[in-house]
Amino acid sequence: MKNKTEQIIILLHEEDNTITALSDLSPGQEIEIDADETDESVVVQQDIPYAHKFARVSIPEGADVKKYGEVIGIATAAIGPGEHVHVHNVEGKRAQGGTS
């Protein structure tokens, strides 16, 4: 990531399908992602509080949710690009006994 005076998001790993907000983000905000020198961008769809995650791309129901280049859980519903990624649409695979 570039060292800017105030970063507003961070993509932790190129394989991630989530992005972490570093400030409160609002619907309609277009976010540029400095991955692989491409012109990738995503439009925020919902209020994303500071430090929460939103989807970088479409994440189908049942797909792995990734951050740090690692699997942090599984999508329990389809998640569109720019949508909030959290406990309402992600469940851990561990220590949850397969229950919701």
Add this chain to the structure above:
Amino acid sequence: MNFSDITFMGYRRPDGQFGVRNYLGVLSTVTCANQAAEDIAKHIDGTAVFTHQQGCGLLRSDLDIVERTLINLGRNPNLGAVLVVSLGCEGVDAERIAAKIAETGKPVEMVKIQQEGGYFAALSEAGLKAQKLAADISHFQREPVDIRHLRLGIKCGASDPTSGLSSNPAVGKAVDRLIEAGGSAVFGETTEVIGAEHILAQRCIEKAVADKLLAAVDSLETRVLQCGGDMRGGNPSGGNIAAGLTTIEEKSLGAIVKTGTTPILDVFQYGECPPMEKGLYFVDSPGREPEILAALAAAGCQIILFSTGIGAPQGFPFVPVVKLSGNRNTVERLVDFIDLDVSQVLLQGETLDAAGDRVLEFPIQVASGSKTKAETIGYSGSTAIYQAGPIV
């Protein structure tokens, strides 16, 4: 920055360790002795009291945990002397605890409330003993100590997503620097290894160590599933979730970066003390503050580095706990909890190398006598020892 030539001002102990504080430790052996231990400590300047809810009515395996934890707490070099306060009929062996602490060469005394003839008699006898011990150790002077004698405990708590992005990686850099300079570090929080154990297992020095680490995680996860099968809400906590952490895997992946990059040399049970040699060690402990802080103190840590996102307050009676946060809101709002601000990593592009240097420089100052915020307000009363089985 290379810290190899750095020294701190510490207290030499007879067993060759060095303390960063010089307290008379007042250790209660059992919950029924807590009141007397606390009341004795109130009367004597320079004491640090440790109480807990265990010591009796436990399975033998849990009594063993309590005994070895109390022994190794008493052996921590931040204590110049120890007074053991026993009820008399408890399940743990108070004589053995006192004797094992005394093996370090530090002065140790014991009172048994039932043998003394009750509360007032015990208070009188213990008070006189404590007064003498406190006076005796008050003569000790600090001297320059090589950094290789410094052992840091590392812990994160009241985490939010900034923990995994700034404060924990900065702590990881500091841990790498300390070990490069010859020091040692201990971490635990088995719960927050769940989902990240494949990464830590690869860092274990040999397969046998990796197997012990994986067995500790597996044992905990199995018990979670046996007890109802959903840890979420307990860990990640409601506060973690509100702050943006979604699953235990996400929390764990952010938590383990505080351990740096050096090999994990060995895995120890709760209450054990790893050898006082250079490197990184794991102690099997839950992540909840009272239990892990006691485990890290028992593991010989003179200082604990505590990374927090939301803002945790806890200290420990005789081991300074340094709080750092990468969440600027927390740093600005909770000024009486947070010692060190590393929010510059996320917001201003401070390199982790630079932040890591700051994160190690701070506890070195604390080692020489600077007080942490938790020490200045005495926020250290919530202490506990882990138990695995039922109360019987």
